Amino acid sequence: MLLLIGLLGWILGGVINALADSLPHLRKPRLPRCIHCGAQRTPAAWLGITAWPLGAWRCPECEKPRGLRAVIVEGIAIAGAVLLHLYDPSAISFWTGLLVGFVFLLITVIDIEHRLILEVVSLPSMAVFGIIGILRPDFGWWKTLLGGLVGFGIVLGLFFLGSFFARWVALRREQELDEVAFGFGDVMLAGLIGLIVGWPGVVVAILLGVFTAGAFSLIYILITILRRQYSPFRAIPYGPFLILGAAFIYYGGAELLQAAYGL
Numbered sequence: 001m002l003l004l005i006g007l008l009g010w011i012l013g014g015v016i017n018a019l020a021d022s023l024p025h026l027r028k029p030r031l032p033r034c035i036h037c038g039a040q041r042t043p044a045a046w047l048g049i050t051a052w053p054l055g056a057w058r059c060p061e062c063e064k065p066r067g068l069r070a071v072i073v074e075g076i077a078i079a080g081a082v083l084l085h086l087y088d089p090s091a092i093s094f095w096t097g098l099l100v101g102f103v104f105l106l107i108t109v110i111d112i113e114h115r116l117i118l119e120v121v122s123l124p125s126m127a128v129f130g131i132i133g134i135l136r137p138d139f140g141w142w143k144t145l146l147g148g149l150v151g152f153g154i155v156l157g158l159f160f161l162g163s164f165f166a167r168w169v170a171l172r173r174e175q176e177l178d179e180v181a182f183g184f185g186d187v188m189l190a191g192l193i194g195l196i197v198g199w200p201g202v203v204v205a206i207l208l209g210v211f212t213a214g215a216f217s218l219i220y221i222l223i224t225i226l227r228r229q230y231s232p233f234r235a236i237p238y239g240p241f242l243i244l245g246a247a248f249i250y251y252g253g254a255e256l257l258q259a260a261y262g263l
């Protein structure tokens with residue numbers, strides 16, 4: 001059984017890789033192609049882990065390698081699916097957990113590579129997880145929709161604060177600032193996270209995300225100062241941090257906090 005679950009995770013990881021290659025450019029899926037020259041990939045090269053043993057690691061057209069990201073994403077997807085099944089094998093919680101993980105991993109990969117959270121991913125996910133949340137007996141429509149609204153609202157506030165700050169800096173330096181902390185993609189993502197983890201978990205999830213992102217930025221800035229290449233407005237992608245907070249709450253953190261603080 002676990003072998004089948006691992007296989008399922010592997011295939012889903014492959015689908016995430018293919019989507020992360022095509023969606024940022026086309027806004028729609030297509031069969032895997034080489035990201036360097038656009039040549040159609042042979043089925044042997046569709047999955048990253050088997051591409052090397054099958055002799056399909058390099059593109060036959062341009063000789064460029066398949067890339068480590070495919071292997072990492074497939075590895076995470078396999079481990080995630082297996083752990084999810086070990087943690088709670090009941091069908092509903094396994095399949096929804098798998099779907100949540102799929103969307104989270106896809107958004108993370110695209111945001112890291114392109115600093116982009118695509119509406120073609122977040123909008124359909126919002127619809128699907130909105131419905132799932134409303135149908136969940138422990139959520140219902142109130143906890144689900146309030147969660148989505150609050151998540152959206154908190155990061156919308158941060159988004160306005162960020163663009164206000166950017167305008168203020170631009171005024172003082174008399175030049176445009178093209179990097180803002182939170183983009184509107186992050187606002188949509190926060191709404192999606194709210195629908196997935198519900199009220200009141202969304203507050204903890206978003207705060208965790210914002211604080212880990214802040215801590216990471218601080219360390220990053222310190223390192224660049226020490227190496228004397230400091231540039232204050234090189235923005236980091238915030239999506240992966242928001243997702244980290246959401247994943248913690250969704251996969252067991254909510255129960256942990258409940259047990260510890262009676263939240």
Ligand SMILES: [Zn+2]
Nearest residue numbers: 034037059062
């Ligand atoms: Zn190629």
